[in-house]
Amino acid sequence: MPGPKANRGRKAWLVTWEWAGDHAKRADKVAAILNPRLGGERVRELVEFLYIFHTASLSEKLSRAANRDQNPYPAKFGTLNGVAWEGEIHCGPNPWLLARLVDDLIVERDQDGKERATWKERPKPDMSWTRDESLNG
Numbered sequence: 001m002p003g004p005k006a007n008r009g010r011k012a013w014l015v016t017w018e019w020a021g022d023h024a025k026r027a028d029k030v031a032a033i034l035n036p037r038l039g040g041e042r043v044r045e046l047v048e049f050l051y052i053f054h055t056a057s058l059s060e061k062l063s064r065a066a067n068r069d070q071n072p073y074p075a076k077f078g079t080l081n082g083v084a085w086e087g088e089i090h091c092g093p094n095p096w097l098l099a100r101l102v103d104d105l106i107v108e109r110d111q112d113g114k115e116r117a118t119w120k121e122r123p124k125p126d127m128s129w130t131r132d133e134s135l136n137g
Helices: 040-055 058-066
Strands: 010-018 030-034 076-080 083-091 096-109 115-121
Touching: 010 040, 010 115, 030 040, 030 096, 040 058, 040 076, 040 083, 040 096
Parallel strands: none
Antiparallel strands: 010 030, 010 096, 076 083, 083 096, 096 115
16 A cells, blocks of 8 residues: 555656647647756757657658758746746647746546646746836837
């Protein structure tokens, strides 16, 4: 029988499939769970790889392997007040992958053996203290 730590949530980089419209919906919402100690640049590379792995044809994968610049959907960091922010990574049009650090990630199994993940989203950093110099004319 699992001890009290078994159901304790963990910090992690969570990579999920996101979409707009039912035509792009994916059954497998969680694409990956990564170590929270990984840096944003490494996670960006992994997310880009995951996107290509799951969506590209064989010829597109070969082209990407031969020339890294052949990727039409590079993974990109999110932005806060127009500045790149490594706490969020997007890749692809629709559906797309979204990676971000989350808290209290728990994976539970129901009576049929199906696993389900729950987590708490981290709030984005408060950037209200920054000043937009372009507004000062």
